Amino acid sequence: MVHGRITIDPAVCTGKPCIRGMRFPVARLLGLLAAGETRESILVSYPYLEAEDIEVALHFAADLAEDETLDIAS
Secondary structure, three states: OOOOOEEOOOOOHHHOOEEOOOOOEHHHHHHHHHOOOOHHHHHHHOOOOOHHHHHHHHHHHHHHHHHOOOOOOO
16 A cells, blocks of 8 residues: 555654645544535645645545454444
8 A cells, every 4th residue: 555645654643644744644634524524625724735635545545444354243
């Protein structure tokens, strides 16, 4: 799984996946999208983000979900 704009550094946000080494966790970006924010409104609110950051974050989440297997007890 390679996502060039996603960085993981123990010195930044305690090693959580972040956008381009900034203190902006991927989870925060995905949370904004899940809450109904549009890509355009995110880019206006966070001008240091780029459209490609959003695309890569979504692909990153999809890859993580694809690799995860949950054991659901009945």
